[in-house]
Amino acid sequence: VQLVESGGALVQRGGSLRLSCAVSGFTFSTYSFFWVRQAPGKGLEWVSYISPSAERTYYADSVKGRFTVSRDNVKNSVYLQMNSLRDEDTAVYYCARIPGSWTTDYWGPGTLVTVSS
């Protein structure tokens, strides 16, 4: 099982960025996923959830209306489109597999997003 995030970068305040999470080693289309972030030196913060067929997506209040989660069950990838980025969105962003019960079992190594003016 492997999850690898990519797409992190230095972006200007108000800008946009799209993160990707490529997965392998299991049947991608049967699992839900979280995006979780961690600001430098801070704790974990849940960002978003997507169900196996993308019929259900949920967001933390702090990103609702600005971030959009999606997936491609052919490319075995999950995405996080981030718009109207703010300084407080600066963090390492992780994708994580959900085996059930609102928990996770496998995480990627994370990708760093830095928002700066």
Add this chain to the structure above:
Amino acid sequence: QSALTQPPSASGSPGQSVTISCTGTSSDVGGYNYVSWYQQHPGKAPKLIIYEVTKRPSGVPDRFSGSKSGNTASLTVSGLQAEDEADYYCSSNAGSNHLVFGGGTKLTVL
């Protein structure tokens, strides 16, 4: 949804036991048996060590155990070892299809 409350730090000597608390409300910890605990070493991704309050994933030593009473969940690490020094986070389903994490506890092995 507010973050769950964890003590910022905890410590113990090798071989001792330490318990880390995670306090929420009846809308999260107290309302669901979906509390998880994660261990995170510096520069690494979090690792699941407890799920559904008390269950251990395969490969996690039985020195790690979880429990819950009312709105407070707890993680106990028995027989402390040097490699247990890490940050620990709890999480819970918070209703309305949200997940909430605790603020994290830095465990020091003296």
